[in-house]
Amino acid sequence: MAQPPANPRNPPRFAIVAIVFAALLVAVAGVLLALAVRETPRGAAGTALANAIGGPFHLIDQNGKAVSDADLKGKWQLVFFGYTHCPDACPTALNEMALALEQLGEKRGEIEIVFITVDPDRDTPEVMKSYVQSFDAPIIALTGSPDAVAQAAKAYRVYYAKHPRADGDYDMDHSAVIYVMNPEGRFTATFTPDSTADAIAQRLQKLIS
Amino acid sequence: MVLKPLVIAGCLLISGAAAAQTGQVEIKDAWARATPGKAENGAAYLTIVTPAADKLVAVSSPAAKKTGLHTMTTEGGVMKMRPLDGLDVPANQPVTLKPGGIHIMLQGLNEPLQAGKSFPLTLTFEKAGERQVEVAIEKTGAMGPESHAGMRMPMPAHR
Numbered sequence: 001m002a003q004p005p006a007n008p009r010n011p012p013r014f015a016i017v018a019i020v021f022a023a024l025l026v027a028v029a030g031v032l033l034a035l036a037v038r039e040t041p042r043g044a045a046g047t048a049l050a051n052a053i054g055g056p057f058h059l060i061d062q063n064g065k066a067v068s069d070a071d072l073k074g075k076w077q078l079v080f081f082g083y084t085h086c087p088d089a090c091p092t093a094l095n096e097m098a099l100a101l102e103q104l105g106e107k108r109g110e111i112e113i114v115f116i117t118v119d120p121d122r123d124t125p126e127v128m129k130s131y132v133q134s135f136d137a138p139i140i141a142l143t144g145s146p147d148a149v150a151q152a153a154k155a156y157r158v159y160y161a162k163h164p165r166a167d168g169d170y171d172m173d174h175s176a177v178i179y180v181m182n183p184e185g186r187f188t189a190t191f192t193p194d195s196t197a198d199a200i201a202q203r204l205q206k207l208i209s
Numbered sequence: 210m211v212l213k214p215l216v217i218a219g220c221l222l223i224s225g226a227a228a229a230q231t232g233q234v235e236i237k238d239a240w241a242r243a244t245p246g247k248a249e250n251g252a253a254y255l256t257i258v259t260p261a262a263d264k265l266v267a268v269s270s271p272a273a274k275k276t277g278l279h280t281m282t283t284e285g286g287v288m289k290m291r292p293l294d295g296l297d298v299p300a301n302q303p304v305t306l307k308p309g310g311i312h313i314m315l316q317g318l319n320e321p322l323q324a325g326k327s328f329p330l331t332l333t334f335e336k337a338g339e340r341q342v343e344v345a346i347e348k349t350g351a352m353g354p355e356s357h358a359g360m361r362m363p364m365p366a367h368r
Contacts, residue, residue, distance in 0.1 A: 023285060023286075023287060026285075026286050026287075027286060084245070084246075084248050084249075085248070085249055085250050086250070086290065087242075087244070087248070087250040087251050087252035087312070087314060087315070088252045088279075088281050088290070088308055088309065088312050088314075089281050089288055089290075089308075089309060091242060091245060091349060091350070092308045092309060092352075095349065095350030098350065099350065127246070127247065129246070130245070130246025130248075131246040131247075131248055132245070132246075133245070133246055134243070134244075134245035134246055134349045135245065135349065135350065136350065159287055163289065163290075163291075165292065166292075167275065169316070171289075171290045171291075173287055173288065173289045173290075174287065174288055175286055175287055176283050176286060176287065176288035177286060192283075193288070194309050
């Protein structure tokens with residue numbers, strides 16, 4: 001395995017192994033998913049993969065209320081991991097999701113957008129609240145302790161890591177995927193974050209009908 | 210004749226302005242997205258056209274504590290944002306920065322970017338030197354400059 005460059009901020013070796021393993025899992029899951037989704041018009045729900053993504057988490061929403069995976073059941077969910085210091089891709093993805101839901105008409109109420117931070121150190125509930133208010137759709141914005149966020153990311157096979165910058169600040173690297181979970185909380189499909197609102201809306205129409 | 214020198218001066222001014230459009234680096238459609246809530250970072254986008262190959266080596270703005278070129282890539286399903294040292298601009302081939310790729314990162318905004326407002330941005334090119342542009346702030350979800358609001362891709366605004 002390639003040694004990371006010497007850097008006092010690098011995580012210990014076991015963490016790197018875990019991260020690489022997680023990244024591999026995500027890659028494998030992606031391939032399996034592509035196959036599963038292609039063959040089942042209603043998505044991956046019901047396949048073995050559906051059990052591998054999603055699972056218990058306990059986070060806090062933008063109003064300071066505790067939210068678990070169980071609380072989200074009953075509606076379809078678009079689950080996206082990101083962070084508020086991300087100026088480009090994260091607002092794009094959230095906005096396309098919001099626009100997609102607008103296209104769904106009366107089915108709009110059957111879907112929630114769930115934005116989970118991978119940067120709990122900076123993304124407090126207050127920060128998350130002011131951030132998601134700017135989008136044209138209600139968004140459930142979740143954060144929590146670093147451990148709680150790690151647990152949620154693990155459940156969704158999401159990799160994330162701080163990438164330190166020369167100025168002492170940092171950016172986050174993170175898995176770029178939007179998960180579609182069905183009302184039973186089962187993993188059903190994915191979108192890439194650069195999917196257009198039209199593409200998301202069309203696929204959701206098929207899945208929900 | 211008093212008029213003649215004025216006419217000549219006027220012609221010179223006009224041709225000078227035309228030269229600025231065609232003979233030098235031109236920055237078009239500079240825009241940014243309104244930042245959501247109190248987000249500390251923002252991103253600006255624009256199109257660069259140059260008659261001679263050049264390199265964008267620095268960006269600065271009074272709108273933020275730090276301004277720099279960033280690239281956003283997705284490797285193996287993982288999104289990564291990294292600083293860029295510079296951006297090569299080939300001759301006569303417009304280079305457009307747009308969401309989901311290279312962007313000008315405004316880091317540590319002095320105040321939130323609000324739709325409808327604008328802020329100055331200075332670009333420094335290796336050969337052409339400095340160019341200042343005014344960056345128009347569009348709504349948070351905008352995918353392109355205002356003159357094409359509703360369209361999916363940023364396009365040249367002036368024809």
